[in-house]
Amino acid sequence: MGFPKDRRRLVVAVAALVAVAAIAATVHRVLAPAEVSTVGRGGYPAAARPAPGVIGRLPVAPLIVDARLRVYAAHRQVYADRPVDRKYRTTPYWSYRRWPAQLSGVVASGTTVVSRWSDGRVVALDARDGRVLWRADGPVPAGTGPTARRTGAATVWDPRGFYLANGAGGRTVLVVTGDVQARGWELTDGRELWRAELPGACRTDVGTTASGQLIGVDACAGPAAVEFRDAATGAVRGRWRPPGSPDDLVVTPIGCRTGRSDCPALRTAGPGDAGGRGWLLDAAAPVAAPALDPAGATLAGEQAIAVVDGVVIARSARSGAELWRVDDLGPVRVIAVQPGRVHLLTEANALVTLDPVTGAQRSRFSLNVGSDGTGWAPGAVSAVDGYVAVERLREPVDPDGDDQRYFFTSEAVILAAT
Template sequence: MRLPEGRRIVVALAAVLAVAAAAAVVHRVLAPAEVSTTARSAYPPVATPPVGVIGRLPVAPLVIDGRLRVYVGSRQVYADQPVDGKHRVTPFWSYRRWPATLDGVLADGTTVVSSWSDGVLVALDARTGRVAWRADRPEPAEVPKPRRTYASTVWDPAGLHVARADGRAVLVAAGAGQLDGYDLADGRRLWRVDRERGCIGAAGTTATGEVLGLDACDGPETVEFRDAATGAVRTRWRPPGSPDELVVTPVGCRSGHSGCRGLRISGPGDGMGRGWLVGPGEPVAAPALDGADAELDGERVVGTSTGVVTGRSARTGEELWRRADLGPVRIIAVEPGRVHLLTEQRDLVTLDPATGAERSRFAMNIGHDGVGWVPGRAYAAGGYLAVERVRERATADDDDQAYFLMAEPVLLAAT
């Protein structure tokens, strides 16, 4: 049956409008987008929680300014408050991007910098959640998929570090064969180093304002120290008797791998390493830092290799103090002025690295969760400590359900 001419026009117009509406919906859903939901209440005051376990969380937090907790998802950075809340609550502010995914997040003071898979850096003001600046970053290197706590994304962000140099905070972003330095205050790029893909990188920054990295562009791998303000190489160095390939682990850091006072160097698969202090000029040997069971605070090394906890001078190895009353312990995190140890009974013991004096001790348990777990990744800042709880028989190949103890595997404590 043939429709009248007028009816055919109406049907055709309706079809065109339907297609246009569908296209608009698809565009709105799939087109690149940015959604920023800023804070609607005042910046919270500094919290003073009692010593002990505060609560449990499904994802890893960053503690900001003693006031907020910042978390991430695959495409979101968000904050909640109060910092000592027992559970994660409604976001204080939130920032989302689509379709890019998060590679890493770094916090310094009240600035939260996020690195995205499409090569964009976005800095947020933690006090409000507002975007402070955006910048292009080096092509990101491949980042392993994080587990559902996103601990690797926020506690060990790939290729993101901060240094203090020439009176400013400098953000260092490393990518595939490229290093960039930015003024953290406004995102202005200060310098760029562009080399062959995969032959340079940044392992961290030093307390004296240098970018610590490896150069494998010509010959055996060499440790480089670059001026964080200009990107210029200050020192090139290879430890005596080292193999062609090096593994560099910063230690004694102010936060993450930023503002570090030492490093440990080993060969691939070595797992031990030799310790060195870093500062102006070439690194200085620090035998007390040798091995993976020693940590650095300033120029004091806290170690557990002898079955007791000791504090030693990093330069001379002289024993400064000894604690033989703690039993078998494991150092799980260090922050300036605090070293956090976990006992076999899952007590968290926090010591003063200068004297060995006990700052706090309590059971890392909440409710009826129990202590049948082993520590995964851990983080400490401003007197707070967070640790992943991993099943005792879990392996790295297990999926998240089999790997983590429960749906809220992260414990947050005040020390």
């Protein structure tokens, strides 16, 4: 004896509705926007003091934070491990993940780590435990800039449109820009300081100055000019064109504290690096610094460092007077600077660190780990808190190759203390 026909239809209809509801709930759980914050357990590590030399190799690029942690970027996650001098990457100390947004940039100052996401969301984390400090909605990232490969170096070492700057009273300002808008926040508490509309793709960002200004290149109303905007208020303080510069101006920040933030100088040139000129940025208007004119020249404190015909030469950035030279290293290139250190890479991939004031050698060692050897080409580089991290690329370098062809090994980043 079965159910009456109408009753069977009702049961089938109810079962179908239950199934649809269950599927909808599952889809919502899987696809709905979400964030997962896993805070750190255990004590915040002390600052390490490793001896000069190679520490180890890593599969992803580390952002050294507070000389204690290594912070990494994944597709939808920012996370940290400890201690900073561990040979290999370890289980995350803390982690912050969002879905479905993608991570587009990470910057850090002191014990604050700030992440930027593809939907414009900005999230500040406490580096000591990964706890969320504040969140804000900002401009969606512009579609320009380097594409992040599997190491994530472009995300943590060179995030475009995502900068730190000095504000009044020693405070730090976070500046975030997109194609059509820029905003500034107080780093400590996420208080919005300003917002400004931008003209679009005819204007691009370069970085921030050590004196607290956002540098842009604006070609919207004629020949390209350098725009300086107060990072604490958003007000445009001036526009400047180098004398005799071409209409198509290429501007490169020099000597930045980290990434493209807190840069004390810049270099202007035409297409193909024609007519390059160096400029100091600590006055009301840029001041010519011929010692920074050569391609590859950089600034370490008051010293302009350049390699000329295989000789490392330091000059006063202001007067041009030669301060010291080192001519016994063979073919070298300057790969990074940080306070009190100039880092050079020899033809044999030895890392040489000099004192920028005296030229004295602080350390020298081969950038080799395990049985990897030194038959690689350097890629992106980061130098902070006495550490240097270098991407190792397979020779000959193929910029269009996939990651397996492009990188030297699966653990492509070598980390060293200097």
